[in-house]
Amino acid sequence: MTDHATFLATLTGIVGDSYLIGPGGDFEPYVVDWRGRYHGSALAVVKPGSTQEVSAVVKACVAAGIAIVPQGGNTGMCGAATPLGDRDMIVLRLDRLNKIRSVSRLGDSIAVDAGCILADIQKAADDIDRLFPLSLGAEGSCQIGGNLSTNAGGTAVLRYGTTRELCLGLEVVMPNGEILDGMTALRKDSTSFDTKQLFIGAEGTLGIITGAVLKLFPKPRARAVAFVKLNSIDAVLDLLAQARTDLGDRLGAFEVMSRGQIDVIAENLPLVTIPFELDTPWYVLIELVDTLLSVDLNEAMETMLGNAYERELIADALVASSETQAATFWKIRHSVSEGSKAAGYVISHDSAVPLSQQATFVKQVEKRIAEYRPDARIVMHGHIGDGNIHVLAIIPGFKQDQKNEIAETILAINTIVDEETAALGGSISAEHGIGIANRERLGRVANPVELKLLRSVKAMLDPNDIMNPGKVLPAQ
Amino acid sequence: MTDHATFLATLTGIVGDSYLIGPGGDFEPYVVDWRGRYHGSALAVVKPGSTQEVSAVVKACVAAGIAIVPQGGNTGMCGAATPLGDRDMIVLRLDRLNKIRSVSRLGDSIAVDAGCILADIQKAADDIDRLFPLSLGAEGSCQIGGNLSTNAGGTAVLRYGTTRELCLGLEVVMPNGEILDGMTALRKDSTSFDTKQLFIGAEGTLGIITGAVLKLFPKPRARAVAFVKLNSIDAVLDLLAQARTDLGDRLGAFEVMSRGQIDVIAENLPLVTIPFELDTPWYVLIELVDTLLSVDLNEAMETMLGNAYERELIADALVASSETQAATFWKIRHSVSEGSKAAGYVISHDSAVPLSQQATFVKQVEKRIAEYRPDARIVMHGHIGDGNIHVLAIIPGFKQDQKNEIAETILAINTIVDEETAALGGSISAEHGIGIANRERLGRVANPVELKLLRSVKAMLDPNDIMNPGKVLPAQ
Numbered sequence: 001m002t003d004h005a006t007f008l009a010t011l012t013g014i015v016g017d018s019y020l021i022g023p024g025g026d027f028e029p030y031v032v033d034w035r036g037r038y039h040g041s042a043l044a045v046v047k048p049g050s051t052q053e054v055s056a057v058v059k060a061c062v063a064a065g066i067a068i069v070p071q072g073g074n075t076g077m078c079g080a081a082t083p084l085g086d087r088d089m090i091v092l093r094l095d096r097l098n099k100i101r102s103v104s105r106l107g108d109s110i111a112v113d114a115g116c117i118l119a120d121i122q123k124a125a126d127d128i129d130r131l132f133p134l135s136l137g138a139e140g141s142c143q144i145g146g147n148l149s150t151n152a153g154g155t156a157v158l159r160y161g162t163t164r165e166l167c168l169g170l171e172v173v174m175p176n177g178e179i180l181d182g183m184t185a186l187r188k189d190s191t192s193f194d195t196k197q198l199f200i201g202a203e204g205t206l207g208i209i210t211g212a213v214l215k216l217f218p219k220p221r222a223r224a225v226a227f228v229k230l231n232s233i234d235a236v237l238d239l240l241a242q243a244r245t246d247l248g249d250r251l252g253a254f255e256v257m258s259r260g261q262i263d264v265i266a267e268n269l270p271l272v273t274i275p276f277e278l279d280t281p282w283y284v285l286i287e288l289v290d291t292l293l294s295v296d297l298n299e300a301m302e303t304m305l306g307n308a309y310e311r312e313l314i315a316d317a318l319v320a321s322s323e324t325q326a327a328t329f330w331k332i333r334h335s336v337s338e339g340s341k342a343a344g345y346v347i348s349h350d351s352a353v354p355l356s357q358q359a360t361f362v363k364q365v366e367k368r369i370a371e372y373r374p375d376a377r378i379v380m381h382g383h384i385g386d387g388n389i390h391v392l393a394i395i396p397g398f399k400q401d402q403k404n405e406i407a408e409t410i411l412a413i414n415t416i417v418d419e420e421t422a423a424l425g426g427s428i429s430a431e432h433g434i435g436i437a438n439r440e441r442l443g444r445v446a447n448p449v450e451l452k453l454l455r456s457v458k459a460m461l462d463p464n465d466i467m468n469p470g471k472v473l474p475a476q
Numbered sequence: 477m478t479d480h481a482t483f484l485a486t487l488t489g490i491v492g493d494s495y496l497i498g499p500g501g502d503f504e505p506y507v508v509d510w511r512g513r514y515h516g517s518a519l520a521v522v523k524p525g526s527t528q529e530v531s532a533v534v535k536a537c538v539a540a541g542i543a544i545v546p547q548g549g550n551t552g553m554c555g556a557a558t559p560l561g562d563r564d565m566i567v568l569r570l571d572r573l574n575k576i577r578s579v580s581r582l583g584d585s586i587a588v589d590a591g592c593i594l595a596d597i598q599k600a601a602d603d604i605d606r607l608f609p610l611s612l613g614a615e616g617s618c619q620i621g622g623n624l625s626t627n628a629g630g631t632a633v634l635r636y637g638t639t640r641e642l643c644l645g646l647e648v649v650m651p652n653g654e655i656l657d658g659m660t661a662l663r664k665d666s667t668s669f670d671t672k673q674l675f676i677g678a679e680g681t682l683g684i685i686t687g688a689v690l691k692l693f694p695k696p697r698a699r700a701v702a703f704v705k706l707n708s709i710d711a712v713l714d715l716l717a718q719a720r721t722d723l724g725d726r727l728g729a730f731e732v733m734s735r736g737q738i739d740v741i742a743e744n745l746p747l748v749t750i751p752f753e754l755d756t757p758w759y760v761l762i763e764l765v766d767t768l769l770s771v772d773l774n775e776a777m778e779t780m781l782g783n784a785y786e787r788e789l790i791a792d793a794l795v796a797s798s799e800t801q802a803a804t805f806w807k808i809r810h811s812v813s814e815g816s817k818a819a820g821y822v823i824s825h826d827s828a829v830p831l832s833q834q835a836t837f838v839k840q841v842e843k844r845i846a847e848y849r850p851d852a853r854i855v856m857h858g859h860i861g862d863g864n865i866h867v868l869a870i871i872p873g874f875k876q877d878q879k880n881e882i883a884e885t886i887l888a889i890n891t892i893v894d895e896e897t898a899a900l901g902g903s904i905s906a907e908h909g910i911g912i913a914n915r916e917r918l919g920r921v922a923n924p925v926e927l928k929l930l931r932s933v934k935a936m937l938d939p940n941d942i943m944n945p946g947k948v949l950p951a952q
Contacts, residue, residue: 106717107832107863129721151666162664165641180925185830187862188638189903190627190677191910191918192948195929197673201666218724241582245605248694248767249725291724294779295771303770354661356583386663387583427665434667442667449656453671460936472668 004043004088007064011046011090014056019047019096030091033082034075038436040083042069042091049096051171051179051210057092058208058466059177067469068092070204072115072146075138077350078435080150080203085470094145097210100124101183108216109168109185114145114209121214130216133160145209151201153431158385159252159289160217162431163200170196171211175462185213198457203433204468206461220289223252224297225326226305229280229315233359236282239313240355240385243286246304250297252289254385255333258282261379264394265332265339272335273328280315284384285333287326336381343377345398345406347413351421352388352430361424362389368416369393373409388430391417418445434472443474480519480564483540487522487566490532495523495572506567509558510551514912516559518545518567525572527647527655527686533568534684534942535653543945544568546680548591548622551614553826554911556626556679561946570621573686576600577659584692585644585661590621590685597690606692609636621685627677629907634861635728635765636693638907639676646672647687651938661689674933679909680944682937696728696765700773701802702781705756705792709835712758715789716831716861719762722780726773728765730861731809734758737855740870741808741815748811749804756791760860761809763802812857819853821874823886825893828864829902837900838865844892845869849885864906867893894921910948919950 012020021027022044031040043066048054061068067089071081083089094115101111105128112121118139125132134147136154146152148170152163160166169184182196199207230236236256243251259281266274288297298319305317320326340346353361366378375396382389393413398406421428422445434442443451455473458465488496497503498520507516519542524530537544543565547557559565570591577587581604588597594615601608610623612630622628624646628639636642645660658672675683706712712732719727735757742750764773774795781793796802816822829837842854851872858865869889874882897904898921910918919927931949934941 104830104832106713107830108717108720109830109832151670153664153666157664162666164670174925174929178925180929181923182926184901185832185863186828186901186903187831188629188633188828188859188864188906190629190638190905190907191903191914191922192930193674193676193678193682193933194627194640195926198669198929200669202669206669218720218722220724237582241584244584244694246694246767248696250768291722292726292771292776294776295768300768300770352662352664354580354583354585355663356580356585356661383664387661388664425660425662427662427667429666430664431666438667446667447657449650449654450658450671453650453656453674454668456936457669457933460932 007060007066008044010060011044011057014053014060015046015048019049021045030071030074030093031083033079035077038079038082038084042083043088045091045093047093047096051097051173054092054173054208054210055177055179058173058175061090062177062464062466065464066090067466069468070094070149070208072143073117073138073141075142076146076150076435077432078437080433080435080468080471081146082436084436087469092208094143094210101211103128104185105130107185109213110216111183111185111211111213112144113211115143118142118144118147125216129219131219132214132216134163134166144212148200148209148212149203150433153383153386153388155253155383157383158254159249164197166215167196167200167212168215169213170199170209172199172207172209174207175467183211183213203435203472205458205472206467218291220252220291221293222290222295222297223326224288224301225320225329226286226301226317227276227329228284228286228305228317229276230282230284230313231280231315233282233362235313236284236384237355237358239284239308242308242313243304247288247300250288250290250300251286251385253285253287255285256282256380256382256384256389257333257336258380260377261336261381262332264343264377264379265335268339268342269335272331274332275328276316276318285329340379340392340394341400344394344396345400345402347393347395347410349391349417350430350432351391351417351426351428352386353421353424353426355387357424357426358384358387358389361420361426364420365391365417368420369413372412372416386430414441421445436471439472439474483536483542484520486536487520487533490529490536491522491524495525497521506547506550506569507559509555511553514555514558514560518559519564521567521569523569523572527573527649530568530649530684530686531653531655534649534651537566538653538940538942541940542566543942545944546570546684548619549593549614549617551618552622552626552911553908554913556909556911556944556947557622558912560912563945568684570619570686577687579604580661581606583661585689586692587659587661587687587689588620589687590619592620594618594620594623601692605695607695608690608692610639610642620688624676624685624688625679626909629859629862629864631729631859633859634730635725640673642691643672643676643688644691645689646675646685648675648683648685650683651943659687659689679911679948681934681948682943694767696767697769698766698771698773699728699802700764700777701796701805702762702777703752703794703805704760704762704781704790705752706758706760706790707756709758709838711789712760712860713831713834715760715784718784718789719780723764723776726764726766726776727762727861729761729763731761732758732856732858732860732865733809733812734856736853737812737857738808740819740853740855741811744815744818745811748807750808751804752794761805816855816868816870817876820870820872821876821878821882823869823871823889825867826906826908827867827893827897827902827904828862828906829897829900831863833900833902834860834863834865837896837902840896841867841893844896845889848888848892862906890917897921912947915948915950
């Protein structure tokens with residue numbers, strides 16, 4: 001063990017004076033998560049300027065027995081990037097690793113530093129007439145290293161897959177400081193198992209992602225958007241299967257909202273236009289995309305919906321006749337969080353279950369929450385095409401800062417959702433990760449053999465528990 | 477350590493008399509790989525009838541210190557399923573785990589035993605109007621567990637991904653006999669890293685895959701096929717980028733052949749029709765697919781090719797006017813192996829390089845082999861859309877059984893291909909795996925940090941080296 005002053009001097013020697021915030025500095029932006037739920041502390045915040053500097057910092061931390069919390073844009077939902085616990089630790093920011101290393105239209109790939117902002121990557125792809133499809137609320141400030149570390153989801157998963165599926169290659173600084181250089185744009189590789197998969201989704205507990213090679217896609221040139229009214233969740237799922245059969249990968253989005261979800265928007269956000277009667281229990285927003293301008297997507301959408309109407313699968317449908325109307329439809333979908341928060345304390349969830357279990361999940365969860373807490377407004381929205389429906393229990397009369405006053409309700413409702421998720425072979429975290437927020441919940445629902453495997457890999461790669469300790473894995 | 481008789485009695489107790497072939501039995505089909513290159517021996521061949529029996533067999537082997545070679549359809553290209561070396565070992569066949577467990581049109585997924593024949597899975601998907609896209613030469617006898625263990629490629633990777641990307645869930649018997657039950661059809665899961673990835677591509681060295689949940693896709697209903705003539709490999713790649721831009725995921729196949737490759741077919745297989753002059757150095761077979769019958773794919777193909785012709789990217793093109801003509805085009809592609817073998821001893825390769833490096837790779841390899849062995853016919857074909865081009869050096873005057881007589885040439889040419897592959901950030905095994913055939917080559921080209929990681933995971937999961945010893949990892 002080294003004393004702190006010596007340790008900090010070592011770090012300063014690596015990154016330079018300007019890139020270390022030491023004792024007495026303004027740590028606030030780095031030790032609190034963006035939702036403001038977790039407040040931590042750190043010995044220092046360090047901003048290395050290269051992969052080699054990251055490696056040197058990690059080696060210094062190993063030598064000094066100091067833990068490391070890697071931090072990208074600090075936009076995570078689960079506190080994974082906040083320094084918590086009583087260990088001595090530093091926050092390692094990736095901001096300065098923000099170069100687009102190369103972009104290839106021929107290779108349909110882009111090589112980036114981990115600290116690149118997601119929106120900058122989207123733009124670099126667009127500049128060569130390609131699409132990087134990962135898209136989520138925080139895209140203007142989140143970093144791709146964080147997206148990879150949490151295997152982020154977003155609105156384009158149905159069509160393009162999760163962040164894991166968008167990654168071709170990875171560069172990682174391992175917990176011993178070694179650099180694993182897997183910055184390749186290879187599409188096919190059958191040389192043993194895929195080592196990069198160990199680091200995607202691991203939330204910085206197994207190493208620090210410093211670079212990535214990502215897949216690019218042809219840019220859609222045409223789109224069609226429709227809003228559909230349905231009488232049951234079973235009909236929603238049946239329509240999804242029909243849409244997949246008829247339209248294939250044109251199906252760019254298939255987003256569901258319950259009537260209650262739209263009600264809270266209509267009640268609380270008068271500027272959001274709801275251009276139809278709310279007279280059925282379920283609503284779906286469908287978006288079709290195509291690279292070929294010559295394909296008439298509105299006609300394809302109308303044909304598919306017409307067939308569904310004849311089968312009495314849908315109650316009604318509105319196909320957007322203009323980009324403005326399409327934007328109106330999407331505005332409703334994008335207003336779910338704001339509308340819900342205005343209606344009471346929101347207990348939200350991020351479960352995914354296999355599509356074939358989705359209807360059972362929705363019905364069971366709604367029934368059990370209603371029994372437990374009859375005054376709760378149970379509303380739902382989500383990427384149902386991915387099996388990921390966000391169940392919200394809104395407790396009227398409570399505000400977002402009254403968490404402690406309804407702690408018992410939160411625990412009880414979490415338990416209901418977790419139990420139903422686990423019973424149906426689902427995941428309690430479809431797209432937000434585990435971090436600190438969900439690790440005890442993970443402990444309750446995880447497959448014990450799998451949990452043991454996660455622990456074994458952690459112990460093997462990081463025997464001194466230097467990398468983001470206390471995150472992801474439940475306490476033993 | 478147990479004596480062999482007691483050990484075999486234990487195994488018989490687990491699987492029953494009928495499913496153990498012991499000393500004196502006919503081992504031949506199980507101890508020789510299908511190419512006939514590797515001949516091994518085993519104490520016994522055992523055919524468990526359930527995941528639980530697989531687990532019990534593994535535990536018995538651990539207790540007795542006997543190694544296990546898992547074997548599916550025994551159609552592998554690299555000897556991974558052949559019992560080799562001087563350890564006592566058994567062959568564990570998965571044949572009896574051959575049930576389709578469930579299939580869901582709604583969930584777009586199928587849950588299968590590892591011993592299911594690939595063609596049976598394709599058929600079960602087809603029965604519910606869905607596609608399981610994995611397709612390769614051995615599909616009538618290979619088993620899905622083997623496809624997953626080698627991360628098999630095939631002709632549909634461009635459109636649907638490798639076997640790894642087709643897998644949603646996995647059931648694995650670990651090297652200690654524990655069952656890791658990950659048989660879920662989840663599309664999204666952000667709970668730490670994805671443990672199933674440790675077993676996909678590991679060729680049975682880290683456990684035995686006993687079941688899998690696989691993705692299904694909407695069935696294409698329309699297709700168009702064209703044969704295109706081009707003057708350079710650069711033009712081939714430029715055309716690929718153009719086709720992706722214009723046609724998006726309609727691009728179902730983009731298969732390249734060099735003129736020499738078609739020459740050997742024309743010379744040796746007179747029944748294969750070549751319906752055009754061989755007057756350019758490169759040829760591409762393009763297939764477009766779509767779920768929508770209303771899209772005119774021939775028109776889309778012609779428009780794209782017309783633009784390419786105007787840009788002087790292509791020399792000529794023939795769009796198939798009937799299914800018969802489309803089949804004629806594909807017949808040429810499917811005749812590459814037979815045609816090549818008739819022309820001499822074939823030294824073949826399975827390299828992939830990033831698409832942006834493909835032209836350099838092709839030119840360098842051709843130049844260096846020609847310098848080394850001027851009489852070699854260097855021909856090429858492959859899934860160039862995946863970056864996977866098979867380079868064949870055909871040595872005239874030698875037959876397939878004269879391996880030993882040109883051993884020096886084989887080594888020299890392998891070395892050239894490996895060096896160029898590694899220098900361009902490629903993989904020496906795009907789709908065939910490592911097994912025993914390529915493990916020393918892997919040792920020469922592997923990233924040392926990655927190789928150390930592979931070894932660490934192996935040592936952690938299988939400390940007694942019970943699972944398929946001597947495969948994949950180079951000797952130390």
